Amino acid sequence: MSAEQNFSNAKFLTVAEVAEVMRVSKMTVYRLVHSGEMPAVRFGRSYRVPENAVEQYLRGAVVDGHTETA
16 A cells, blocks of 8 residues: 555554454454555554455455465
8 A cells, every 4th residue: 555545535444343354363463464464554552454455455365266364
């Protein structure tokens, strides 16, 4: 995600919301954020993930009809 991207229309999700959508633990989401695999914005001590970043990550995780494990 570009640093110059316009976030005026972006919807942000909490780590817990991302974990629920992806059906993984919150720790898995934190690992993805810290490794740089999933972009996030830090607000104070918490992270927010753009909704479209979750969609892009899930689209990229599908390989030949099989999903990769996160």
